[in-house]
Amino acid sequence: MKKKNDDQLLQEAREKVSQCDRCGTCLTVCPLFGVQDVEKVSARGKNTITRALAEGGLKPTADVLAAANFCLLCQTCVTNCPNKIKTDEAMINVRQYLMDCTGGASAKYRAVGWMMKNRGMIKFAAGMLSLLRKSGLNRLFPHGMAPEEYTRTHFLTAFAGPAALGQQTVTADVPLTATTKVAYFQGCGMKMMFPEAAAETVEILKTKTQLLVKDNVCCGIPHLAHGLREDFLSLTKENVALYEEADIIVTDCASCGGALKHAASYFTDDPEWKDRVAAFSLKVMDLTEYLVKTGYMPRRKVDATLTYHDPCHLVRGQGVKNQPRELLSATGKFIEMKEADTCCGGAGSFHMDYPDISKKIIEKKQANIEKTGASIVVTGCPGCLIQLNKAAKASGGKFKAMHISQVI
Amino acid sequence: MTKEIVARLKKIVGKEYVMDKLEDRICYSFDATFRDSCPDVVVKPANTEEIVKVLQLAHQHGIPVTAMGAATGNSGGAVPLGKGICLGLTRLNRILKIDVENRMAIVEPGVITDDFANAVLRTGLLFYPPDPASSKISTIGGNIVECAGGPRGVKYGITRDYVLGLEVVLSDGRVVEVGNQVDGDMCGPDWTMLFVGSEGTLGIVTKMFLRLAERPEAKQTILAVYDRLDDAANTVSTIIKSGTIPTTLEIMDNQTIRVVEDYLKAGLPVEADAVLLIEVDGSKVEVERQKEHVINVCRKCGASDVQVAVTNEDIDRLWLARRSISPACGKVSPTKFAEDTTVPRSKVPEMLRKAREIADKHGIKMLLFGHAGDGNLHPNIMTDRHNHAEMEKVELAVKDLFRAALELGGTLSGEHGIGYMKAPFLKWELGEVGFEAGQKVKAALDPAHLLNPGKMFTA
Incomplete structure (x- = not known):
């Protein structure tokens, strides 16, 4: 049922997207648009839908909700947008509005919630x-939701070797x-x-x-x-x-x-x-x-080639980009991968809601990881780690996926 | 739009490539301008054969068809004013051939401009010069039917100069190939040029044969700073008439410099009345000569400072400033009129003076910048479309701008196309006779007026 502040949420969303110039910069950077070339997938399309909902041109339906749900909230559009339109935040508002209008959150989300x-x-x-x-x-x-864990013990057995302790950090x-x-x-x-x-x-x-x-x-x-x-x-x-x-x-x-x-x-x-x-x-x-702020020194240097995947909510959400790289460079041989900050397609429950689309996105990531020749892909988010584990498995053992705390 | 037509469209292109739900259709109702018009259905064919069938069906039932690429246009060319079918061409996105020996390429219209330009660069020998500001997003097809330009236009010309031939589907679904793949072909009138800049009003371009240029060995980027806009404008024609044709020759006035500096904090000279951003290219020896020549001319014409960008970072910083004008404008006001009035190079100083007078006369905010080297100026009017009193002033100012450009022997559009925005003024440029001839050409090729109605000769 529609709640009393829903209209306010929608107007807030409209305000957030009101400066969209429709220049289209968001199209080619959106990971979802990259695998599904349909305007409503892009931020420009989502901004249009937001405006139409707020101005009454579009009725709140289950289909419109599906369009709002089809977003990774990865903020790549926000970063690239000349006007820094926060489409991700607008989508969170619009989802709330539409769920309340169309009869509340789906049973699935309510149960998980x-x-x-x-x-x-x-x-x-x-x-x-x-x-x-x-x-x-x-x-x-299904969906890799019960991933096998590649532990620090596994990791050290494979890569610790005779490397000396206490090197530069x-x-x-x-x-x-x-x-x-x-x-x-x-x-x-x-x-x-x-x-x-x-x-x-x-x-x-x-x-x-x-x-x-x-x-x-x-x-x-x-x-x-x-x-x-x-x-x-x-x-x-x-x-x-x-x-x-x-x-x-x-x-x-x-x-x-x-x-x-x-x-x-x-x-x-x-x-x-x-x-x-x-x-x-x-x-x-x-x-x-x-x-990094406390001058942490990795517990030991390893003889492994490491690459890093930026979680959306860390690199764009919090602006944390250099710290993980510094720590990894102090631990092993660090190699930057192409498009390290492109969303892995996990995005909370997105990979379960849209497994086919998510698979196409992680396949691109897998190819970029493999190109570095790294034996470990490191990240700092369990959601990403689920996806990266799938990629690791699909690569047939070319690399493993690990959380940063297991590596440093 | 009847259910039966939608069903038949689905049969032609496949179910998932026909969109008739409102939330999909409104996302195809605009381009980068401010007017919306929602199509009845969006159809995304995969190839020429499917386009032929779609157009046959549309022709049979009298349904308007408006082609769309990435919808990044600045004149409204792709906005489906006639409703009907919005024909999305982004699935035709193959680069079919890059032929180094014959210096040409064959591409489909949905290829993204930069993807194509980068593919050509990978040959190592050649490059594709047209470089519109939206090249990361825009499609080659859109570039051709709007006749896009870009900074490199001074030396290398605009999209028109790189089109050898086209495959076009006519309004009744018949296919014609105009021009051909041979550079230097001239068999009868230049039919190809009829379709370049035609905004999909005469046919749907489905394949392009494009000319490629030799990649220069070296380049140099120079920034010249002026205390007077007039001196900067005079420099433009002086450089060229005294022997150097730069690759690019961009001008930014004081207001533009300030807006960009606010947005970017790039260390631009905010006290300057104008700057010129100049690039020269060619062999290493030739570039050195051109650089010295440009620096001398800038100084002689009154530049208070001339800087040569040495490092790649410096070069990138300068170009980032230029590319940031449009986004920076978005911070200033919600609606912008990005005009592209173009005058003969020698008239640039006069046109800039007039543009400033026009802005003052109507009391509106106007940024002046653009590709001064080929006379293609971008007076950008900053306003808010919801402020009706100001919008009236803006409309008068736009008319004055067009009039001034035409009086100086110029044109309404150097690169953005006509679309719905400039269509009402087309007659001013072409004259009664020219406009009527255009209407006849349109009627001959599209007698039922189904292709992109409301644009060009049918506005």
């Missing part, structure tokens, strides 16, 4: 996945003080699908600080992206309250980091929470940001 709101369910899912992995049944799961510019309270924010994706990598993150952080580990809830990005805005707001409040004592909040998930850093902008008209959420957002750092 419910599960991800619930600490117990996340833990249960994580436990199930670990069991599945041990039994080998994970291979039966990144230098810190602003050392955080000894009394800084650093807390870890563990995303659901890391918890459920990549627990080994999450454990590595904790281990790395513990070398730097007296780490606070909190039993946080979901960052809420899956809810926000799929018309469950209220859930996003209440999850955020829960996390804000939970992390009030921390000075710095470090996460190893690009999507969580992006959501938490931007949370403040969703509370600007909430007098009770505005300041608290703003203070919270300012404390959030990506793992690699934190490590």
Whole structure:
């Protein structure tokens, strides 16, 4: 059912796209337009749809919702747009509006949303996945949602060799003080699908600080992206309250980091929470940001060729580009791949909703990884890691996919 | 549009390439100008045979057909004013041949300009000179039917100069090949040129035979800074008449410099009344001579500073500034009229003076820049289409601009085409007799007026 602030959301979206000149710069950069040459796929088309909805020329239907859902929210259009039109944010608003108009979020998103709101369910899912992995049944799961993990132990066995410790590494510019309270924010994706990598993150952080580990809830990005805005707001409040004592909040998930850093902008008209959420957002750092800032030295140098895939929500969402590369260059032989910052096609649940399109996008990524000759592709987002694992498998063992905390 | 027609279209091109839902159709109702007109159906054929069948069907039932490439046009040429069928040509995107020996290429209309230009560069010997600002997005087909230009036009000419021949589907579905693949062919009148710049009003271009140029060995980029716009304008014709034809010769006035600097922070001289961005190319020896000559002329004509870009970063920075004018304009005001009034090179100083007078007279914001070297100026009027009082002033100013250009022996459009925006003024340029002759040509080739109605001679 349509809610009272839905019209306001739609008008906000219209405002966001109002400066679109329709020049078309967004067409050739959109990963989806690259595999499906249809105007409504492009940001220019989506801006047009937003305007038409807001001006009443287009009725809110399930088909229009499908068009709004067909977006990776990867922000490539935003970065390339001469006017920096935030089509991704407009789409989040439009999705909320359309879902409410067309009878609420689909049963699928509601079910996933419910599960991800619930600490117990996340833990249960994580436990199930670990069991599945041990039994080998994970291979039966579709969409790579129960990925095999290539662990740090595997990695070191293969690449550690006799390389010496303590070689040149990144230098810190602003050392955080000894009394800084650093807390870890563990995303659901890391918890459920990549627990080994999450454990590595904790281990790395513990070398730097007296780490606070909190039993946080979901960052809420899956809810926000799929018309469950209220859930996003209440999850955020829960996390804000939970992390009030921390000075710095470090996460190893690009999507969580992006959501938490931007949370403040969703509370600007909430007098009770505005300041608290703003203070919270300012404390959030990506793992690699934190490590570079504190002058982290990779635990050991490895004799491996590494390449890096930029998660959308890290490179464009947070502007974190150099830090992972610095850390990887200090760890092994780093080779930049072509189009490293092009979306992998994972995009939350997009790869499950549109498996064929997603496959075409990851195939391009796979080719770019293979061209570098790297034996490991590294990234900082569990969503990307699912996709990259599929690519690794499809490559027939030419490379493996790993989270950055398992490598450095 | 009846269900039966839609079903038949689906049969011709395949179900997934026919779009008749509103949310799809509105996305094909515009180009980079500000007017919208929603087609009844969007059809995306894969090849000439399918286009033939679509046009036969449209002809049989009297349905208007407007061809569209990447819809990046600045005059409204691809906006389907007649509704009916929007014929999207982006699936015809193959480069069929790059023939180094004969210095020509065969391409389909949906190929993206830069993709083609880069493919030609990979031969190592040749290049494709037309370089419209939208080359990363625009299609070659669109470039041809709007007759796109670009900065390199001074030395290398515009798209027209690189078209040897075309395959065209006429309005009733018959196919004709005009011109041919041989450079130097001249058999009867130049039919090819009839279709270049025709905006799909005379036929649908389905294949192009293009001429390629020799790739120069070296180039140099120079920035000349002026305290007076007039001095910059005088430099333009002086350089050329005294013996050097630069590859590019771009002018930016003070307002343009400021807008770009605000947007880019590239360290442009914001106090200058104008700058010229000049590039010369050729053999290494020749480039050195041209560079010295250009620097001397700029100084003689009153340049307060002349800089030669040494590093690739410097060159990129200067070109980025030039390419950023359009996006920077978007920051200034919501609606822009990107005009491309063109005058003989010798009249550039006068045209710039007149353009400033016109802006002052009507009290509107106008940026002056453009490809001064071939007289192709871009007076960009910055406004808001929802401000009706100002839009009236803008319309008067546009008319004054056109009139001034024509009085100086110039033209309405150097490279953006006519579209719906300049169609009402076409008669001013062609005269009654010329316009009537044009109508007759249109009637001979498209008697039912089905191709891109509302443009050119049927506006």
